[in-house]
Every structure is written in structure tokens, then in C-alpha cells.
Amino acid sequence: MNxxxxxxxxxxxxxxxxxYSGSIVKKYIGGISDYLVAxxxxxxxxxxLSLMCTEIGMITYMYFAELGYKTGFTALxxxxxxxxxxxxxxxxxxxxxxxxxxxxxxxxELFEKKFTKGVRFYAGVLMAIGGxxxxxxFPGVEAKFVNIITGISEKxxxxxxxxxxxxxxxxxxxxxxxxxxxTNYLQYALLSFGMIFITIVGILKIGFPNIINAVKTGMGxxxxxxxxPSAFGSDFGVEFILWQLLGWTALLTSWQAVxxxxxxxxxxxxxxKIFTWSSLMFFSRAILPIFWGIMxxxxxxxxxxxxxxxxLMLVKIIPKGFIGIIFAALLAASxxxxxSYLLSWSSVISEDIIGTIVKNVFGKxxxxxxxxLISRITMGVIMIFIIWWSLFYGIGDYLFxxxxxxxTLFVPGTLIVVVFAIYFxxxxxxxxxxxxxGAYLAFTLGAFPTIWYFFPKHPVVGRLGTLAYLLALVGMxxxxxxANIVKPLKADEEG
Amino acid sequence: MRILIxxxxxIVLTALFSFTIMSLLIVYxxxxxxxxxxxxxxxxxxGEE
Numbered sequence: 001m002n003x004x005x006x007x008x009x010x011x012x013x014x015x016x017x018x019x020y021s022g023s024i025v026k027k028y029i030g031g032i033s034d035y036l037v038a039x040x041x042x043x044x045x046x047x048x049l050s051l052m053c054t055e056i057g058m059i060t061y062m063y064f065a066e067l068g069y070k071t072g073f074t075a076l077x078x079x080x081x082x083x084x085x086x087x088x089x090x091x092x093x094x095x096x097x098x099x100x101x102x103x104x105x106x107x108x109e110l111f112e113k114k115f116t117k118g119v120r121f122y123a124g125v126l127m128a129i130g131g132x133x134x135x136x137x138f139p140g141v142e143a144k145f146v147n148i149i150t151g152i153s154e155k156x157x158x159x160x161x162x163x164x165x166x167x168x169x170x171x172x173x174x175x176x177x178x179x180x181x182x183t184n185y186l187q188y189a190l191l192s193f194g195m196i197f198i199t200i201v202g203i204l205k206i207g208f209p210n211i212i213n214a215v216k217t218g219m220g221x222x223x224x225x226x227x228x229p230s231a232f233g234s235d236f237g238v239e240f241i242l243w244q245l246l247g248w249t250a251l252l253t254s255w256q257a258v259x260x261x262x263x264x265x266x267x268x269x270x271x272x273k274i275f276t277w278s279s280l281m282f283f284s285r286a287i288l289p290i291f292w293g294i295m296x297x298x299x300x301x302x303x304x305x306x307x308x309x310x311x312l313m314l315v316k317i318i319p320k321g322f323i324g325i326i327f328a329a330l331l332a333a334s335x336x337x338x339x340s341y342l343l344s345w346s347s348v349i350s351e352d353i354i355g356t357i358v359k360n361v362f363g364k365x366x367x368x369x370x371x372x373l374i375s376r377i378t379m380g381v382i383m384i385f386i387i388w389w390s391l392f393y394g395i396g397d398y399l400f401x402x403x404x405x406x407x408t409l410f411v412p413g414t415l416i417v418v419v420f421a422i423y424f425x426x427x428x429x430x431x432x433x434x435x436x437x438g439a440y441l442a443f444t445l446g447a448f449p450t451i452w453y454f455f456p457k458h459p460v461v462g463r464l465g466t467l468a469y470l471l472a473l474v475g476m477x478x479x480x481x482x483a484n485i486v487k488p489l490k491a492d493e494e495g
Numbered sequence: 496m497r498i499l500i501x502x503x504x505x506i507v508l509t510a511l512f513s514f515t516i517m518s519l520l521i522v523y524x525x526x527x528x529x530x531x532x533x534x535x536x537x538x539x540x541x542g543e544e
Contacts, residue, residue, distance in 0.1 A: 045520075188521070281517060291510075
């Protein structure tokens with residue numbers, strides 16, 4: 001066992017504390033808008049904190065550290081696109097301002113408003129599939145991490161997954177967004193301490209000169225220059241950067257876990273401010289764990305499974321007596337990510353898929369309480385699925401690429417459709433005016449590169465990812481032009 | 496190569512420094528915002544049915 005009795009004690013006290021604070025805020029939950037978006041009462045710092053908690057989990061550390069471990073300083077380029085995109089969106093209000101002004105809870109709601117229920121349903125289905133496939137590898141990877149840190153045998157992977165997810169499920173189900181906000185506060189305090197602590201201890205123990213030398217001798221120019229051997233065709237080349245810039249623009253508006261945080265903001269100004277300042281936070285969110293991976297390479301040298309390099313290094317460099325705190329910090333990061341993702345994807349399924357079906361069959365909306373109940377049942381089902389997926393799906397690629405490609409199933413279509421829904425719905429656009437057929441085609445064509453990714457022979461992911469956005473754009477324009485020619489709208493008609 | 500290495504070291508240190516400062520600030524200020532939000536929700540009418 002790597003954890004001593006007082007380490008375990010710290011972890012247990014922390015979990016109990018989180019549960020307790022989650023349960024005392026239960027009384028604040030009124031209707032579905034309290035449950036899903038905390039009644040839109042979130043102010044700037046809390047919003048930023050909550051966004052960071054959602055987007056930093058053990059999985060984040062694992063996939064970034066794996067990149068750093070395998071590709072050295074080159075991987076640090078990954079931190080730059082989110083920085084630029086967040087700053088641009090926050091400052092200009094492009095896409096996000098109109099979305100915040102509309103006061104919607106999920107993006108598919110916008111599709112219903114601007115297109116039809118059918119588009120909302122279709123988007124919801126793709127989002128749910130992509131999101132859950134993405135989420136599906138979390139438990140396996142994280143349980144591996146937990147087992148190495150704690151010293152629990154690898155044989156008990158399933159048991160670790162079940163315990164972790166059960167804890168998260170219980171507190172998410174009974175709290176919703178308000179509870180997530182309160183527990184996020186505690187979790188952020190702990191996880192930020194953990195991140196700073198690991199980086200400083202690592203630098204002090206290993207030293208910058210040794211890290212640089214290890215990368216230089218072990219990887220050569222490949223570990224330092226992202227455009228090596230050529231700007232096009234390398235894993236982190238121009239296509240990768242373009243894909244990431246588009247991906248982040250899309251993610252910030254179409255990634256339900258992020259969008260929900262923004263939709264929970266008190267007002268439009270707060271939402272934009274959260275975006276602007278997140279640029280720096282998302283930059284650090286990538287850079288620090290990638291650097292841990294580079295440190296692990298310098299400290300450990302070759303390990304059998306690159307995904308395990310980070311926990312193996314942590315067990316060795318964290319001083320005795322601190323491992324319990326660091327473990328609780330990492331667990332904290334994960335719990336908030338899990339709870340937010342469970343809440344996000346279950347809300348897409350319950351609101352956009354089941355809600356749409358019920359409305360079509362019975363002709364009326366579900367009651368608020370029934371919607372919460374469906375959302376909770378959906379969470380349970382998602383949890384069972386992701387445990388199964390974690391056990392049976394083997395990731396052959398970098399974890400980072402798998403996670404990015406699974407969300408590319410719906411993200412390109414979403415970005416293009418959102419942009420057209422907001423900016424190209426006016427009559428003055430003539431045959432280019434956004435239409436339902438365009439939306440369906442954008443989603444469908446944009447999803448193809450992800451399907452291609454799951455085949456053994458495929459181009460570099462940067463190229464696949466960029467292609468997805470191009471196809472979605474072509475689909476949107478072609479579909480709209482055809483619809484406008486074949487069935488033009490009357491002067492006052494929407495569609 | 497040398498200039499690239501210096502650039503990456505600069506990036507790492509910038510990330511560490513900005514994350515530390517912002518985290519301290521956020522944790523301090525969010526505490527008061529959370530208190531205000533919960534108080535506000537307690538007073539408001541519950542339910543939307």
C-alpha cells in the first residue's frame with residue numbers, strides 16, 4: 001500500500017465532507033432550472049471555478065501527461081489554441097453573446113427554436129452518442145490511476161471503478177447543479193493546491209536542466225519542435241493547430257458540460273467575462289499536466305504502459321504525508337468532472353431526446369419532477385454503460401486523440417449549425433439562408449471523419465478533424481441552397 | 496533548438512505563475528459569491544410547476 005492510515009483518513013474525511021455539504025444544499029433545489037443551471041444565479045468567480053472543476057479531472061491529467069511523456073515539449077503546443085480561442089470569444093462575444101441573450105438551457109433548444117424539433121432530436125442523439133463514448137473511457141483510465149497511487153492491485157480495477165462511480169452518482173443525483181457548485185468550491189481549492197504542489201515539487205526534485213537533457217537525448221528534435229519532420233502531416237503540425245482552434249471554438253459553445261456552466265451565468269456580461277479569463281486557466285490546465293508527463297519521462301525513463309507514467313512518478317516524488325492530500329485533490333478533480341458530465345449528458349438525453357419523443361407522442365411537455373426523475377434514471381444507465389465500455393474497449397491511439405475524435409462526432413456539425421442559426425437566418429441571405437436540410441446534412445457529414453477514425457487505416461487525426469468541419473460547412477451550405485431552390489420560404493415563413 | 500527550449504520553459508513558468516495567482520484569487524472571491532447565491536435562492540420561491 002502506498003497510502004498510510006493517515007492518508008486514508010484524510011481521503012475519507014474529505015469525501016464525507018463533500019457529501020455533507022452536497023446534502024445540506026438539497027433544500028435549495030426547486031424546479032428543473034435549479035437542478036440543471038442553478039437558476040442562473042452564478043457570478044463570475046464561482047462560474048470560472050465551476051468551469052475549471054468540470055474540465056479538470058484525473059482523466060485530464062492522464063491524457064495530457066501521456067502526451068508529454070510520449071512527445072516531450074512538442075505537446076505543449078496543445079495549450080495555445082484554447083488560450084487564443086477563449087480570449088477571442090470572450091472579448092468579441094462571437095456566438096456566445098446571442099446564445100446567452102436567448103437564455104436557453106441546452107444547445108439543442110436553440111435548434112428547435114431556429115429550425116425544428118427534428119433537428120433538436122437529431123443533434124441530441126449525436127451529442128449523446130459522442131459524449132458518452134468520450135466519457136466511456138474515463139472510469140478505466142482513472143481506476144488505473146487510483147490503483148497505482150494507492151497501491152491497490154490492478155486485479156481490482158472493476159471494484160475501484162464501481163466504488164468511484166457510485167460515490168459520484170449518489171451525490172450528483174441528489175444535488176443537481178446547486179450541489180455541484182457547492183462541492184466544486186471545495187474541490188477546486190484542493191485540486192488547485194495539488195496542481196501547484198506537484199509542479200513545484202517535480203521541478204525541485206528533478207530540475208529543469210535534467211528534464212531538458214532527457215528530452216534532448218531521448219527524443220531529439222521530435223521532442224522539441226512541433227513541426228518536425230514537416231509542418232504538414234506531423235501529429236502536432238498546422239492541421240492539428242487548425243483543428244484545435246476550430247474544435248475549441250465549437251467546444252466552448254457546444255460542449256454541454258461547458259455550455260451549462262456558461263448558461264448558468266448571472267448575465268451575458270458575466271458569461272463573457274468567464275470566457276475571457278478562462279483563457280489563462282485553460283492554458284495552464286493543459287501546460288502543467290503535460291509538463292508532469294515530461295518530468296515523468298525524465299525521472300522514470302521507459303515504462304511499459306505510457307498512461308501509467310504519471311501516477312508512477314507521483315508515488316515516487318510526493319513526500320510522505322502529502323500523498324493523501326494529493327490523492328484527495330486528484331479524486332476531487334475527478335468527482336466534479338464525473339458529476340458534471342453525468343448531469344450534462346443525462347440532461348441532453350432527458351430533455352432533448354426523451355422530452356422530444358414524449359412531446360411528439362402525447363402532445364405535451366413532461367412535468368418538472370418527472371423530468372428530474374428521468375434525468376436521474378438516465379445517469380444510472382450511463383454509469384453502467386461507461387463501466388462496460390471501459391472494460392471492453394482498448395484505446396490504440398493517444399488517449400488525447402481518442403477523446404478529441406469522439407466529440408468530433410457532433411461538435412463540427414453543432415458549431416456550423418449554431419453559427420448559421422444565429423447569423424444566417426435572415427431573408428436577405430437568399431438561397432444561402434439557413435434551412436433544416438442544411439442542418440441535418442451538416443450534422444451527418446460532420447460525423448463521418450469520426451466514424452473513419454474507428455477504422456484501422458486513417459489519416460493523421462489533425463487532418464481528419466479539420467475535414468469534419470469542412471464537411472459540416474459543405475453540408476450546411478449545400479442543404480440550405482437545395483432547400484431554398486426546391487422549396488423557397490414565403491416572405492414571413494421560418495424554417 | 497535553443498530558442499524553442501527557452502520558449503517552452505517560459506510557457507511552463509507562465510502557466511505555473513498565472514495558475515497560482517488566479518486560483519488564490521478565485522477561491523477567495525468565489526466564497527462570497529457562493530454565500531450570496533445560496534441566500535438568494537433560499538428567499539426565492541421554489542418550483543416552477
